[in-house]
Amino acid sequence: MALSVYWNLSTTAAPDRRRAEWGEGERAWVPARDAGSRCLQINHYDYLTQVARAAELTGFDGLVIPDEPDGEEPWIVTGTLLRETRRLRLVTAIAPGSASGVYHAKMASSVQRFSNDRQAWLIDGPRGLAAGDPVAPQDSAARTGELLTLAEGIWGDGPFDQEGQHFIVEKGGLGGLVRGRRRPPVWLRQSEQPGADLLVHAGVLLLDAAVSIDALADLVADARRANPSLRIAASLPLLTRADERDVAVEAAYLDPAPSTLVGTYDAVTAKLRDLAAAGLDIAVLSAADQIREVHIAGEQIIGRLRAAAVAA
Amino acid sequence: MSIDFYWRIPTHGCSSSIRERSSNRGDWSPLVPGNQAPGLADGAPDGTSYLDHMTEIARAAEISGFAGGLLPSFPMTDDPWVISAALARATKAFRFMIAFQPGFLDPVRAARMSASLQRATNGRVVYNIITGGGGPSQRWWGDPFDHDDRYGRTTEFLDVMKGVWKEGPYTHKGRFYEVENAALPPALAGEDLPTVYFSGSSEAALQSAARHADYYLSWLEPFAQLAQKFEQVKRRTAEIGRGIKCAIRVEVVARRTEEEAWREIELGFANVKAQSRDSFGGQRGDSVGVQRLSGLGVADARDYRDLIVSPNVWGGFSLLRPGPALGIVGSYENVAARLDELIGLGADSFILAATPHLEEAYRVGEEVLPLLRHQAVQRLEAAE
Numbered sequence A: 001m002a003l004s005v006y007w008n009l010s011t012t013a014a015p016d017r018r019r020a021e022w023g024e025g026e027r028a029w030v031p032a033r034d035a036g037s038r039c040l041q042i043n044h045y046d047y048l049t050q051v052a053r054a055a056e057l058t059g060f061d062g063l064v065i066p067d068e069p070d071g072e073e074p075w076i077v078t079g080t081l082l083r084e085t086r087r088l089r090l091v092t093a094i095a096p097g098s099a100s101g102v103y104h105a106k107m108a109s110s111v112q113r114f115s116n117d118r119q120a121w122l123i124d125g126p127r128g129l130a131a132g133d134p135v136a137p138q139d140s141a142a143r144t145g146e147l148l149t150l151a152e153g154i155w156g157d158g159p160f161d162q163e164g165q166h167f168i169v170e171k172g173g174l175g176g177l178v179r180g181r182r183r184p185p186v187w188l189r190q191s192e193q194p195g196a197d198l199l200v201h202a203g204v205l206l207l208d209a210a211v212s213i214d215a216l217a218d219l220v221a222d223a224r225r226a227n228p229s230l231r232i233a234a235s236l237p238l239l240t241r242a243d244e245r246d247v248a249v250e251a252a253y254l255d256p257a258p259s260t261l262v263g264t265y266d267a268v269t270a271k272l273r274d275l276a277a278a279g280l281d282i283a284v285l286s287a288a289d290q291i292r293e294v295h296i297a298g299e300q301i302i303g304r305l306r307a308a309a310v311a312a
Numbered sequence B: 001m002s003i004d005f006y007w008r009i010p011t012h013g014c015s016s017s018i019r020e021r022s023s024n025r026g027d028w029s030p031l032v033p034g035n036q037a038p039g040l041a042d043g044a045p046d047g048t049s050y051l052d053h054m055t056e057i058a059r060a061a062e063i064s065g066f067a068g069g070l071l072p073s074f075p076m077t078d079d080p081w082v083i084s085a086a087l088a089r090a091t092k093a094f095r096f097m098i099a100f101q102p103g104f105l106d107p108v109r110a111a112r113m114s115a116s117l118q119r120a121t122n123g124r125v126v127y128n129i130i131t132g133g134g135g136p137s138q139r140w141w142g143d144p145f146d147h148d149d150r151y152g153r154t155t156e157f158l159d160v161m162k163g164v165w166k167e168g169p170y171t172h173k174g175r176f177y178e179v180e181n182a183a184l185p186p187a188l189a190g191e192d193l194p195t196v197y198f199s200g201s202s203e204a205a206l207q208s209a210a211r212h213a214d215y216y217l218s219w220l221e222p223f224a225q226l227a228q229k230f231e232q233v234k235r236r237t238a239e240i241g242r243g244i245k246c247a248i249r250v251e252v253v254a255r256r257t258e259e260e261a262w263r264e265i266e267l268g269f270a271n272v273k274a275q276s277r278d279s280f281g282g283q284r285g286d287s288v289g290v291q292r293l294s295g296l297g298v299a300d301a302r303d304y305r306d307l308i309v310s311p312n313v314w315g316g317f318s319l320l321r322p323g324p325a326l327g328i329v330g331s332y333e334n335v336a337a338r339l340d341e342l343i344g345l346g347a348d349s350f351i352l353a354a355t356p357h358l359e360e361a362y363r364v365g366e367e368v369l370p371l372l373r374h375q376a377v378q379r380l381e382a383a384e
Helices: A044-057 A074-081 A101-115 A137-154 A213-226 A244-254 A265-277 A290-311 B050-063 B080-088 B107-121 B136-140 B147-166 B203-212 B223-239 B258-270 B274-279 B288-293 B332-344 B357-371
Strands: A004-008 A062-065 A089-094 A119-123 A160-163 A168-172 A186-189 A204-207 A231-241 A261-264 A282-286 B004-008 B068-071 B095-100 B125-129 B170-173 B178-182 B195-199 B215-219 B245-255 B308-310 B327-331 B349-353
Touching (some): A044 A074, A044 B107, A089 A101, A101 A137, A101 B080, A119 A137, A213 A265, A231 A290, A244 A261, A261 A265, B068 B080, B107 B125, B107 B147, B107 B178, B147 B170, B147 B178, B215 B223, B223 B332, B327 B332, B332 B357
Parallel strands (some): A004 A062, A089 A119, A204 A231, A231 A261, B004 B349, B068 B095, B125 B195, B195 B215
Antiparallel strands (some): B170 B178
């Protein structure tokens, strides 16, 4: 199966953060906030929308919309993109403790109805008391299991009952709201070390830390023992340029993290092919200065992957 | 003082006429003659959804001078947060009055979602805080708490949400919520808190409203009863050193003449099956608002005129569609006169509705609101 390519839509990367933001006078070319007029104002979501559209236009299959503590709230980002994108899958980060189990699914039912079933859920771990989440790390997996069981149970006519430690529902069922609608496929994070009991609920396992090709093959084998239809995704920060010299200049300037996929367009494409051969199904690419890097990745990397697939 | 006029966005389909009870706009009902047909491209669905129709209602309300719209939230409606985020980019000045219950979201998440949505809309978020109708449907929502508990929770929810947003890092350990050094990120924290519309008729609700609401929102009730309720809310709020405004949510049928308006009601009433009349009053739950409206004799009515409560006020709207019983029916002049009367009794804001919501937004905006005697009716910022 061909490698799918997603973009991680950050809302906190430094070069992107202030785009379409109102200035406090420190940058003369940025419009000052005019509280008297709400019309015709641009805001940061105009920029986020443009990054999303760039990903769609350059051939990405989807966006991962993360829940960054200093960033925008992912349900809202997802909502603003429903009618601004046509085809992209939208993988919304979900904090299980942030809503009732029913309300997570209720919001998803509208997203699926409005987007023609393009949402998936990326389940995050516990967020701690600074985010109002009192659940201890050792209880997190049980809570996730309850959430996923409840979401599956009420995604239909019901009546579905659940009396859990974290979520309850009585005579639940979303009925006509979800008839003919796909329940959002679930992505789980490898860093949360999901057990077989959780993997059976999942469609995708996201490897969210650096992984070698050798380790990848083992991870894929282990995960597929729990769930044979599981697809494997990996978070891959990207730094790619046309030739070695450009790569070196950029790397010296950016000082990329060790897990970053660094190299020329050809080298990075070859590395992705190797990962795909070892069992990777989805590459989730990321880089700061997103409007520029989305174009580089889309045109040069996805372009190479697709051209090779067409030639074959 | 200015009066705000909001419109309602129907979040579970709309009908092309108040005469028919069924929703024929929206994708829940099967395709029959008279239904808004799904768009097809080469024989396949073209990707439009009920969101597209809601978008057009919001735009009609915006064009017609309404400040924004209420987005109700019930088990079988689309979700107001998702609708608002999706409509943020399809509208310019329309404010989103999001109905939600504190049991749906935790307060830190609610603060982040709201602040992000304020950023996406340039500050167009308004809350309609509902504490719940109770009974079986609360557990349908996944909410285990009973009536008075829920009002205690609403108060604590709003304390924490405001604290995290405006006083962070914020620490709180209460009966329902626990947070430690919680704050919004700087880009979000600078946004304004949404204006709070608060519903609820019970003693527990009034206590909670006095503490946190900017507007106390009520369905239309018999005018004297409503005036008394508003007076009580304002007195209760003044006792704790705050001020509060009052708002009314009311459906209208406004036509060129009284006769034309009442003909809509006559035909609508005639289309109601006897069994739906008899089942009125079977509404479950522990809502005091519902109890206050019972005893109007809807089940016994055999003629629409039996349900005329006072001049231009009809008590049978709950037969024509789910929701409150009382609404205003009459000529443009008389509907405007009743709204003026309500302003005189203490109303500072209205959420109006009429079926079909798209076309009627134009009619009410163009024909009724300009007739109000009240001089300072706030039309949507015309200068923009």
